[in-house]
Amino acid sequence: MTDHKQPTVLCKISDLIPNSGICAKAQGTQIALFYLPEETPQVYAIGNWDPIGKANVLSRGIVGDINQRVVVASPLYKQHFDLVTGECIEDSEVTLPVFAVEINEDSVVLTD
Amino acid sequence: MINVVVIGNGMVGHHYVEQLVNSEIDAKITLIGGEPRPAYDRVHLSEFFAGRSPEDLALTTREHYAELGVDAHFGDPVERIDRDNKTVTTSCGRTFDYEKLVLATGSYPFVPPIKGCDHQACTVYRTIDDLGNIQAQSKNAKVGVVVGGGLLGLEAANALKHLGLETHVVEFAPGLMGVQLDTGGSAMLRRKIEALGVQVHTSKATQIIEENSAGETRLEMKFADGDSLATDVIVFSAGIRPYDQLARDAGLKVGERGGIDIDYHCKTSDSDIFAIGECALFGGRIFGLVAPGYRMAEAAISQLSSDPIPFQGADMSTKLKLLGVDVGSIGDPHGKDPDSIAYTFSDERIEVYKRIIVSADGKKLLGAVLVGDCSDYDTLLQYFLNDIELPKDPETLILPYNAGSEPALGAAALPATATICSCHNVSKGDIVDAIDAGHCSLAAVKSETAASTGCGGCTALLKNIVDDEMAARGLEVNTSICEHFAHTRQELFHLIKVGGFKTFDEVLEKHGSGRGCDICKPTIGSILASLWNDYVLKDQHVGLQDTNDTFLANMQKNGTYSVVPRIAGGEITPDKLIVLGQVAKKYNLYTKITGGQRVDLFGARVQHLPAIWKELIDAGFETGHAYGKALRTVKSCVGSTWCRYGVQDSVAMALYVENRYKGLRSPHKLKSAVSGCTRECAEAQSKDFGIIATENGWNLFVCGNGGMKPRHADLFATDLDDETLIKYIDRFLMFYIRTADRLQRTSVWMDNLEGGLEYLKRVVIEDSLGIAAELEQQMSHIVGTYQCEWKTTIEDPERLKRFKQFVNSDQEDEQIVFIEERGQLRPATEQELQTKLQESA
Numbered sequence: 001m002t003d004h005k006q007p008t009v010l011c012k013i014s015d016l017i018p019n020s021g022i023c024a025k026a027q028g029t030q031i032a033l034f035y036l037p038e039e040t041p042q043v044y045a046i047g048n049w050d051p052i053g054k055a056n057v058l059s060r061g062i063v064g065d066i067n068q069r070v071v072v073a074s075p076l077y078k079q080h081f082d083l084v085t086g087e088c089i090e091d092s093e094v095t096l097p098v099f100a101v102e103i104n105e106d107s108v109v110l111t112d
Numbered sequence: 113m114i115n116v117v118v119i120g121n122g123m124v125g126h127h128y129v130e131q132l133v134n135s136e137i138d139a140k141i142t143l144i145g146g147e148p149r150p151a152y153d154r155v156h157l158s159e160f161f162a163g164r165s166p167e168d169l170a171l172t173t174r175e176h177y178a179e180l181g182v183d184a185h186f187g188d189p190v191e192r193i194d195r196d197n198k199t200v201t202t203s204c205g206r207t208f209d210y211e212k213l214v215l216a217t218g219s220y221p222f223v224p225p226i227k228g229c230d231h232q233a234c235t236v237y238r239t240i241d242d243l244g245n246i247q248a249q250s251k252n253a254k255v256g257v258v259v260g261g262g263l264l265g266l267e268a269a270n271a272l273k274h275l276g277l278e279t280h281v282v283e284f285a286p287g288l289m290g291v292q293l294d295t296g297g298s299a300m301l302r303r304k305i306e307a308l309g310v311q312v313h314t315s316k317a318t319q320i321i322e323e324n325s326a327g328e329t330r331l332e333m334k335f336a337d338g339d340s341l342a343t344d345v346i347v348f349s350a351g352i353r354p355y356d357q358l359a360r361d362a363g364l365k366v367g368e369r370g371g372i373d374i375d376y377h378c379k380t381s382d383s384d385i386f387a388i389g390e391c392a393l394f395g396g397r398i399f400g401l402v403a404p405g406y407r408m409a410e411a412a413i414s415q416l417s418s419d420p421i422p423f424q425g426a427d428m429s430t431k432l433k434l435l436g437v438d439v440g441s442i443g444d445p446h447g448k449d450p451d452s453i454a455y456t457f458s459d460e461r462i463e464v465y466k467r468i469i470v471s472a473d474g475k476k477l478l479g480a481v482l483v484g485d486c487s488d489y490d491t492l493l494q495y496f497l498n499d500i501e502l503p504k505d506p507e508t509l510i511l512p513y514n515a516g517s518e519p520a521l522g523a524a525a526l527p528a529t530a531t532i533c534s535c536h537n538v539s540k541g542d543i544v545d546a547i548d549a550g551h552c553s554l555a556a557v558k559s560e561t562a563a564s565t566g567c568g569g570c571t572a573l574l575k576n577i578v579d580d581e582m583a584a585r586g587l588e589v590n591t592s593i594c595e596h597f598a599h600t601r602q603e604l605f606h607l608i609k610v611g612g613f614k615t616f617d618e619v620l621e622k623h624g625s626g627r628g629c630d631i632c633k634p635t636i637g638s639i640l641a642s643l644w645n646d647y648v649l650k651d652q653h654v655g656l657q658d659t660n661d662t663f664l665a666n667m668q669k670n671g672t673y674s675v676v677p678r679i680a681g682g683e684i685t686p687d688k689l690i691v692l693g694q695v696a697k698k699y700n701l702y703t704k705i706t707g708g709q710r711v712d713l714f715g716a717r718v719q720h721l722p723a724i725w726k727e728l729i730d731a732g733f734e735t736g737h738a739y740g741k742a743l744r745t746v747k748s749c750v751g752s753t754w755c756r757y758g759v760q761d762s763v764a765m766a767l768y769v770e771n772r773y774k775g776l777r778s779p780h781k782l783k784s785a786v787s788g789c790t791r792e793c794a795e796a797q798s799k800d801f802g803i804i805a806t807e808n809g810w811n812l813f814v815c816g817n818g819g820m821k822p823r824h825a826d827l828f829a830t831d832l833d834d835e836t837l838i839k840y841i842d843r844f845l846m847f848y849i850r851t852a853d854r855l856q857r858t859s860v861w862m863d864n865l866e867g868g869l870e871y872l873k874r875v876v877i878e879d880s881l882g883i884a885a886e887l888e889q890q891m892s893h894i895v896g897t898y899q900c901e902w903k904t905t906i907e908d909p910e911r912l913k914r915f916k917q918f919v920n921s922d923q924e925d926e927q928i929v930f931i932e933e934r935g936q937l938r939p940a941t942e943q944e945l946q947t948k949l950q951e952s953a
Contacts, residue, residue, distance in 0.1 A: 011919040019655035020662075025918040030925070036627075049927075054942060055671035056917075056925050060659040064629030066595070073630035075659035075667055080630075 008110040013103060016043070021059035021072065023048050026110055031099055032059035033108060034072060034083055043108055044083035045099035050074045052094065113138045114416060117200055117210035119190045119358070121145030123154055124389030124405035125216030126171050131409060133180045137416050141182045142208050144200070146189030146217075147239060150174060155402055158267045160243045161274030169240070193362040195382055212384055214412060215359060215372060219352035219390040219400070224259070228321030233330055234346045237268040246347060250275045253344030255329055257281075259318060260350035261288040266434040268349040269310055273435065276790060280311045280341060282333070284350070287314060292430065292441035296456060297481035300465035304437045304484060307463070308830060309806075313341065321346065352400055354391040367393040376422040378412040386412040399426055403534075427497065431482075431489045436827045438870075440482035440489040443496050444469060452478055455507045462878060464870075466510040468492065475501050480510075485870045490532075490573045498530050512874075523573070523580040532577065533563040533570045540577060547581050554578050564863075571863060593854060594631040597624045601779065601854045605639050614644060615652045634658050635854045638741055641777035642849045643890070645897040647904055648777075649911055660739035663915070664901055665721055668714060670928055670939040673721060675701065675713040676738035677728050678774060681748045681766030681786070682709025691731040699724055702936045708745030708783065710736060715930060715937055719922075722915050725902045734900040737775060741855070743782045746770035747795065751788030751805070758788035760805030765834075766794075769803070772838070775898045776845065776891075779852040779861075797825045800858040801841055806830065810837045814844060814872070817859035826862070826869045829877060839888065843876045846887035926952070 010024040016035035024031050030048035048056045053076030061072040066089055071080040080089040086096035100111045116132065116139045118125055129143055145151070152169040160169065177184040188202045193213065201207045221236040223229055235246045237258075250256060256272035258265050261283030272279040281288070287298030288305070302312050317336040324332040329342040354371040365373040365381035371393025378386045378394075389405035390398060399405065404426030411423035429442040447454050451472035458465045464484040471478055477495040482488060488510055495502060495509075503509070526532075528541035538561045546560040557578050558564055564574045592598045599607065604619070613619045616636050620628055628636075637656030641648060648654070648661055660666050665673035677692070692711050696703045699720055701713040716724055725735075738744060746769045749755065751762030766786040776782070785794035786803040795818075796802025802813040808831040816825025829840060852861045865871060874880040905911045917925050929948045930937035940948060 015913070015919045017654065017914060018651065022914065022919045023917060025921045025923065030918070033919070053669070055669065056927055057659070057667065057671045060662065060667070062630040062633055062658065063627075063655070064596075064633060065627040066629060068626070070627070071629075076669070078630065 007104070009104075010101070010108045010110055013106050013108060016108065019063060021061065021063065023056070023059040024108075029097075030056050031110070032072070033101065034059075034063050036063065036070065039070065041102070043101050043103055044070065045101040045110070046072070046081060046083060046086050047097040047099075049096075050076055051096070052079055052088070052091075053077050058096070113140050115140045115142075115209060115211040116214065116416075117142045117144065117208050117212075118214045118216060119144050119200065120216035120218055120355075120389070120391070121147065121151045121184070121186070122216060122218045122389065123151060123171065123402050124218070124409055125214075126151030127406045128214060128216060128388060128409035128413065129177075129180075129182055130172075132413050132416075133182065135413055135417065137413065139416070142210075143177065143182050143184040144188065144190050144202060144208070145184070145186045147241070148187035149240065150177065150184070150186060152240060154238075157237070157240075157243065158271040158274065160240065161247070161271045166240050190358060193358055193385075195362055195385070198384070210384075212386065212416065215380070215385065215387040215391055216389045216409075217355040217358060217391040219354050219398075221264075221348055222351040222353045223348045224318070224350055226318050226321060228331075229346075229348070231321060231323070231331065231346075233344060234321065234348065237264065237271065237347050237349045238352075243271070246271065246345065247275065249345045250277060253330070254278055255280070255343045256345040256347065257333065257341060257343040258347045258349055260348065261285070261312065261314065262291065262349070262351065263289060263430075263432070263434070264352070265349040266305070268347045269305075270435045272345070272347065273308075273310065274790075277345065278311075279309070280313060280343065281305075282316050282318060282335075282341070283312070283314045284317055285314065288312065289439070289441075292439070292445060292481075293483065294445050294447070294467060294481050296458060296467060297439075297441075297445070297465050297483045300458065300460075300463060300483040301434075301437060301439060303460075304463050305435055308435055308437075310435060313339075352390060352398075354393070354398060356391055359385075359387065359391075367396065371398050374408075374423075376411075376424065377415045377420065378408050378423050379415070386415070388412050394423065395425060397425075399428070401426075401428060401430060404428070429493055429496065431486050431493075438482070438484060438486040440480070440486040440492075442481075442489070442492055443477065443479035445479045445481045447479065449478060455510065457507075457510045457512075459512070462874070468506060468510055470502060470506050474506060477502060477506070487867055487870050490570050493534075494526055494530055494573075498527055500525060523577040524584075526577070532573055533561075538563040543574070543577050544581055547578065547585070552582060552587055571866075571868070575864075575866070593635060594629055596620070596626045596628050596632050599623065601635055601639070602851050604636060605642075605850055608636070608639050609643055614640065614646070616640070616656050617652070628656075630658075631854070634661075634741075637661070638777045638779065638854075642894070645775070645777075645894050647899065648901065649905060663718060663721060664725075664735060664739055664905060665716065666739050668939065671718075671925065672714070672928055672939070673716045673718060674738070675716050675721070675724055675728070676706075676710060676736040677733035678736040678770070679710040680770040680774075681746055681763050683748075683763055683767065688731060688733065691728070691733075695724055695727050698727075700930075700937055702938060706745075707747075709747050710745060712738070715939070717917065717924060717928065719916050719924075722906050722912050726906050729900070729903050729906065734774075735902040737901075741778055741780050743770070743773040743776045743778070743784070745783055746773075747783075747785035747799075749786075749788050749793035751786075755788060757791060758805065759807050760788055760810065762786040762788035762794065762803075762805055765803060765805075765810070769838075769841070772895055773841075773845065775901075776849075776894050778845070778849050780855050780857045782845070782858070798822065799825065801825075801844060803837065809833050812837060812840055815858040815862035817857055821859070823859040823863075828869070828873065840876055842891040843884050843887045844872070846890050847872070847875055847883075850887075 021034045031045050032048040034044040061075045063072050070083045086098040088094035151171045188204045190200045191203045192201045199207050221238045233249045256277035257280040258268045259282050261281050320334045330344045333341045356366050356372050359372040372387040374387050374392045388408040414421045431440040447469040453470045456467045467481040469479040480492045526540050530540045546557050551557050551560045564571050591600045633656040696713050702715050746766045748762045748766030752758030782800045784801050785796040785799045787794040787796045788805045798816045798818045804811045810832045811830045812828045813825035814828045817823040929940040931940050
């Protein structure tokens with residue numbers, strides 16, 4: 001565990017909204033958390049800052065898939081971001097930070 | 113370089129100059145116009161009274177001519193042509209040399225020699241100055257009469273109607289528009305025009321016009337049959353006469369009844385002088401339409417080039433809207449050929465008249481008359497112009513077609529030279545070329561060729577050709593809304609309705625694949641709301657909503673939201689206005705009054721939305737649905753309650769309409785307005801549905817739009833009572849919701865609707881599809897299940913959980929920064945944001 005920080009509990013599973021997103025704050029960073037109960041994994045975490053729209057809004061986008069990649073659409077200008085890699089589908093130069101999260105009993109924890 | 117002088121700057125003279133500049137001919141051009149202003153659109157002159165200014169009507173400007181290198185002079189008419197010395201001299205005494213002279217002097221209105229016609233309240237209708245005169249004479253007037261029931265006369269009647277006068281048309285002949293229409297068509301036109309409140313008097317010879325000393329009006333007209341008519345203003349529009357005096361004085365050959373004689377080259381009896389447009393006489397005929405004038409201009413220009421083209425007469429077919437009535441005339445409308453066969457269709461209930469005249473062998477179209485419905489015009493014109501062999505039963509061309517059936521003329525039958533869009537002169541060949549060049553959709557072809565971007569009359573035909581050509585190339589027309597559903601929105605609506613699906617997951621499972629996306633989810637969310645009207649933030653719906661619907665507020669560029677309570681009809685009490693101010697002040701919101709007559713409050717952080725809305729709802733406000741693809745506002749003027757001119761209570765109607773349709777989810781936003789009289793202060797003719805009061809009830813307009821591509825609404829029905837008005841709107845809106853594409857406003861929907869306005873009228877007014885009761889019943893379900901979504905939300909703690917910036921902290925988003933400007937807050941610019949964040953770090 002020396003390479004990892006202590007897991008941080010972000011919220012309860014019951015705080016998540018199925019097939020949609022919310023925002024958590026950890027170490028001063030805004031993290032957009034998406035909960036897709038039918039998928040594996042069930043929880044995805046990327047940065048909440050939209051580098052194209054320049055606002056903290058990605059947790060409020062619509063989730064779905066484009067060519068089998070699970071994505072969120074920015075609510076500002078509708079670019080799609082891959083929830084697994086953070087890559088912007090429309091502009092591969094733009095990539096969002098991705099956070100490792102997992103479900104631990106009834107909580108969502110940040111694991112790195 | 114050839115020295116060309118053009119006399120006259122009407123539409124044809126202007127076209128000549130423009131085309132000559134654009135040609136490869138090296139010419140020095142001098143232009144001399146008699147009117148004080150450069151060329152303007154005479155065809156749409158009556159719109160001057162509907163609010164179009166002289167600038168709007170202008171086709172060009174002095175500056176533009178200067179840029180083109182044209183030496184242009186206005187307001188100084190030519191008085192003399194000296195053919196020996198090849199000069200012209202103006203009334204101010206200026207003299208210009210020419211090598212080639214072009215006469216585009218146009219025509220003037222004919223005023224019949226009636227005693228009293230020189231009274232100052234007797235006017236003509238031809239120029240912008242004439243309009244100014246009509247307007248001046250109409251001040252304090254109640255009644256106006258147009259003498260002349262032809263095309264121009266009816267245009268003039270439209271002008272008087274726009275001025276709010278009780279309008280009469282007096283015609284010497286037994287029918288209206290005798291040149292373009294047969295007796296039956298003329299009778300139907302009369303019936304329709306009278307229904308619009310214009311009184312028509314035919315077979316009337318005016319004998320004398322006298323001052324009316326006793327009555328309430330200024331003048332009295334006395335007719336040969338002993339009748340009389342009291343009026344304040346008279347407009348003469350009884351035909352045109354060519355302006356040929358200059359030519360006469362110069363000794364050029366003119367026709368017996370006027371007009372400068374020209375040959376195939378548009379040359380007069382002096383081969384260095386051309387005449388074009390309405391002053392010219394070709395084959396013993398004056399061509400009183402603008403299109404033939406343009407063709408003459410082009411032919412005349414070509415004579416200066418190495419590749420001259422002859423003018424060979426022109427087709428006088430025409431399609432126009434007179435007083436809002438569609439009228440079309442093709443070829444010979446009277447069936448002068450004694451062997452010809454005529455087919456007539458007339459429906460007095462919907463006031464539509466159609467007639468075609470066919471050659472004796474039944475193979476060729478010789479002429480056609482259309483009144484009340486011009487949807488067949490383009491097809492018929494193609495048959496006529498291209499000599500296409502008619503189908504075995506020609507009557508099928510004008511019989512009412514069943515919804516969904518193909519137009520009679522297959523696109524493949526048309527030759528490449530066939531003109532499809534006459535506004536922009538686009539042929540079928542141009543369209544095929546565009547598709548060959550890779551413009552493989554209707555929209556792409558439209559933007560490449562400009563086809564169907566003028567009057568839009570050829571929309572259905574254009575679509576037909578594009579579909580046909582695409583199919584011929586084996587290109588599939590992909591109408592899927594996204595990769596998850598191989599259906600159009602219209603198909604999805606139908607599937608969901610018939611399947612009775614209540615959630616996105618059910619629809620996805622039955623008819624889609626994958627997980628869905630930001631295209632199909634909101635589309636289906638909207639369809640579900642239009643059909644069943646569930647609360648949009650229910651667990652099974654919330655993931656489908658765009659962020660604006662999710663937070664019941666409009667996201668702004670910095671991630672904050674705007675708050676827009678409903679102010680139905682724009683009517684608000686002082687107490688409520690104070691509450692808006694107090695709430696804005698308390699939460700530090702930027703306040704702006706909108707075009708839709710309400711007040712927007714900007715800059716609310718997501719976590720403050722519930723508290724703000726609680727205060728608003730406690731004060732009696734409800735949600736304004738500014739965030740939804742839904743009914744937005746119904747704007748109104750103060751109406752008959754306060755206004756001296758109002759004829760109906762527009763505010764009460766606006767309140768009723770807004771409250772009826774509030775919360776209705778639709779393919780795109782919906783806006784409406786109600787005006788209390790024809791002055792139209794509420795701008796209803798730019799709305800998705802607009803209502804204008806009349807003495808007898810309400811006129812309904814549909815499918816207008818402001819915004820990026822403004823569209824004037826179409827007059828849909830007139831003088832409706834309250835109940836019928838609402839019934840038609842119910843049906844109209846539900847039909848739009850059923851059939852439109854996603855994010856398609858009513859204006860674009862209408863432009864793409866096969867059969868257009870007439871088809872829509874048949875569906876809504878005559879119930880041609882037999883669905884009216886169902887549409888009404890659906891609307892009544894929506895109206896009956898309305899809820900204020902904000903009220904529901906603030907009463908449900910589960911829903912409120914989401915209205916936080918962070919799930920695990922009560923902190924604010926520190927990257928939302930405001931700057932004060934003009935006494936209010938605004939979002940920081942990117943640079944200001946960086947500076948602020950550095951300061952605080």
